[in-house]
Amino acid sequence: MRRYTGYRDFIQRDQRLLVGTALLLTGSHDQAIRLTLGSLRSVGLSWPPTLWENPTVHAQITMYRRYLRRPVTTRATALLRLPPLRRVLVVACLHDGRTHEEMATALGLSQEVVETEVSEAVTALAKGDAKRLGTRLATTAGEASVPDLATRSMRALRRRRVRGAVLTAVAGLVPVGLIAAFTLQQGQVWNSALGERNQIASTRADSAVGPGPQAWQTPRTSFTIRYAVPDKCPDDGASTDGKPAPSRAGKVTCAGWTLKLTGGDEGRPALESVECERPGHCESTVKVPDAAQHLAHGDDWSYWRLTPAISGDGRRIAYLSAAEGRYVAHDLHSGEKRYLSPSLVPADTETGTGVSVSRDGGVFVVELSGRRLRTDFATGAVTSLPEGRTAAEKSADWMRENYRVWSDSPSGRFSAAVSPGKGGSDRLHVIDARTRKVFRDLPLPSLGDPTSAEVLGWPNVREVVVKLTDKRTGDLLGFFRVDAITGRLHRVAGLPDGETIVLGDLTGP
Structure with a gap:
């Protein structure tokens, strides 16, 4: 079940939100649980989510569609007396945060229809006060009784996998021509909660x-x-x-x-x-x-x-x-x-x-x-x-003209690079990316003979890791963390001598 890594965490994180939405649609805790489980199963069948999918949105869109296919209500509240489509749209837009454009695409409606339905629902339920209606919906959804659905959802997926394996074996006995008649058009694959078809390459x-x-x-x-x-x-x-x-x-x-x-x-x-x-x-x-x-x-x-x-x-x-x-x-x-x-x-x-x-x-x-x-x-x-470059990106050409190698800070406000010093040893320059001026000119230890330095990266927003070598022999002298403000140094042990190294957590044991 490695394929479903993260699926249980997703359910445990979002099950209260999803059951709350289902309760608004059905008015019944039992019906809400059944509707939520069906939506979670749909997400699980396409797990892990593709790039363009948010699994929460996938589950919500599936829930709206499933409910509209078989609208069931058990109580006669003002919300539940609304027509099913209008109820789905007002819950989706005012409670779940979906936009009118998203719902128009998801349900195959025009944006004007969505706007009209939501407006009429707000008028009927809150006399035009959308904010007040949104608060009421949140309060009602918060009353949902939510059991742990993760185990039930995982069990349903396992049963589905077993049935799928049996059907696959049976399908192997069916002539290939009959199977092809029911497949999707070649070069297309369904992978979105919104029902989009993405083109895929016909050959690798x-x-x-x-x-x-x-x-x-x-x-x-x-x-x-x-x-x-x-x-x-x-x-x-x-x-x-x-x-x-x-x-x-x-x-x-x-x-x-x-x-x-x-x-x-x-x-x-x-x-x-x-x-x-x-x-x-x-x-x-x-x-x-x-x-x-x-x-x-x-x-x-x-x-x-x-x-x-x-x-x-x-x-x-x-x-x-x-x-x-x-x-x-x-x-x-x-x-x-x-x-x-x-x-x-x-x-x-x-x-x-x-x-x-x-x-x-x-x-x-x-x-x-x-x-x-x-x-x-x-x-x-x-x-x-959106298009546009950060200060560090805008200063890249200037940095390239003045320094051979540099590293941008995590915030993007500063860059660190080395420059030859008067005594033969390299110095560390901390450059303001916006003004392109040297913010700090810090000496590096010579350790007796002139040294060469190379910036490896920023382990945090304040420190820079540099590699020092003997300028004459090329021997490695060590790695140091340099405070970009004060210039204070701390030796870093356990890093290898190589042309390329990508830093991670340097604070561990």
């Missing part, structure tokens, strides 16, 4: 990401991600001319990242190998085989370098999956997985692509050739961000 060759490794299965553990490093690419130095063979634009040519996890004794059972330095201070290494590193573009050997995004608390990671052809995010503590983008096509990556995450891991943003998709991990809601 049309997808941006070609066949690759298996999709990663998240180990459910209390350990957190300390850092991620890329695996060695098969084509690195393997070809006769020193270059990888040219490949189709939009295809992942190299995938695989290794995570270093840290935690206490309680998170060990979910991991294959754990080493404990002492009780409560354990480490584990986990491979993510489908996390993309290189994404080809253009007609030659050019490719984008891709890195995963790790939340500051180390619980969540997002990346472009070479196995699924889309961006995905995983939560290690719950084992939950979210899709952050649709399946990519070459046009999505022509001018670059990437993923970022908020400091707390609550919000992920995917860049797709100029457009941006924002995903709320808790709800799965996806929205397109």
